Amino acid sequence: MKDTAGTAIIEVSGVSKRVRDATGELTILHEIDLVLPRRESVAIVGASGSGKSTLLSILAGLDVPSSGTVKLDGIDLFSLDEDARAAVRGERVGFVFQSFQLMAHLTALENVMLPLELRGVREAKALATEMLGRVGLGARLSHYPKLLSGGEQQRVALARAFVVRPALLLADEPTGSLDHATGEAVMQLMLELDREAGTTLVLVTHDPGIAARCDRQIRIEAGRRVG
Numbered sequence: 001m002k003d004t005a006g007t008a009i010i011e012v013s014g015v016s017k018r019v020r021d022a023t024g025e026l027t028i029l030h031e032i033d034l035v036l037p038r039r040e041s042v043a044i045v046g047a048s049g050s051g052k053s054t055l056l057s058i059l060a061g062l063d064v065p066s067s068g069t070v071k072l073d074g075i076d077l078f079s080l081d082e083d084a085r086a087a088v089r090g091e092r093v094g095f096v097f098q099s100f101q102l103m104a105h106l107t108a109l110e111n112v113m114l115p116l117e118l119r120g121v122r123e124a125k126a127l128a129t130e131m132l133g134r135v136g137l138g139a140r141l142s143h144y145p146k147l148l149s150g151g152e153q154q155r156v157a158l159a160r161a162f163v164v165r166p167a168l169l170l171a172d173e174p175t176g177s178l179d180h181a182t183g184e185a186v187m188q189l190m191l192e193l194d195r196e197a198g199t200t201l202v203l204v205t206h207d208p209g210i211a212a213r214c215d216r217q218i219r220i221e222a223g224r225r226v227g
C-alpha cells in the first residue's frame, strides 16, 4: 500500500467561483488557496453569505470551480469526469449537514448500515449496531428519524458518516438547527469520533467557541480567505 501519511488530504490552489445571474456576474470565491494535512480538524468561519458552503461543495467535487484546482488525496478532482469524481468522493468523503438528511423510511440502524452496504461490507449490521452504541443510541436502533429528537438524529448522522471511516469529513453548520446544550454535546461527540477514526474534519461554523476547538481555523470574508 502506498504510504500517504505525510501528504495533504486536500490541496486547493487559486480556486475562484463565479456565477451569472440577472444582474450580471457575481464572484462567490476569489483565488482561494488551502492545504489541509491529514487527521487535523479545521474550522471554516465567516459571516453568512461569505462563501463557506460553496467552498465545502467544491472540496467535495459537488460544485465545479470557475478556475483553480482541487486535489483530494493527491487526485486532481476537476480533471476527472463526473462519474470518476463521484467514485473518488464515495471512497473518501463523508458529510454531515445542518438538516441531518437521514432517510425517513429507514430506521436508525438501516440509515447507518446503508453506506456500508453500498461498499459491500459484510458485517454491516454488526458495525452499524456498534457505531450507534458509540453515539449513545444503542436503545434506538429500530426508531425511524421522525421519532428521534434533533440531537438524536444528528447522532445517527454522525454514526452514518464515521462508520465507513472516511479520510475527509465535511460538516456544514452541523449544530445549526440544535439548541445550545444539544449542539455542544453533538460537537463534543463529533470531535471525539474524528480523533478515533483519524479523519480530517472540515467544519463550517459561525460559532467562535466551536471553531476554537478545532486544530486550525480558516476565515472567509466576502469570498476571500483572510486568515
Ligand SMILES: Nc1ncnc2c1ncn2[C@@H]1O[C@H](COP(=O)(O)OP(=O)(O)O)[C@@H](O)[C@H]1O
Residues within 6 Å of the ligand: 019, 021, 026, 028, 046, 047, 048, 049, 050, 051, 052, 053, 054, 055
Ligand atoms: N448558484 C448560485 N447562484 C447565485 N448566487 C449564489 C449561488 N450559490 C451561492 N450564491 C451566493 O454566494 C454567496 C455565498 O453563498 P454560500 O457559499 O452559501 O455562503 P455561506 O455558506 O458562507 O453562507 C451568497 O451571497 C449566495 O447568495
Ligand SMILES: [Mg+2]
Residues within 6 Å of the ligand: 052, 053, 054, 172
Ligand atoms: Mg452556508
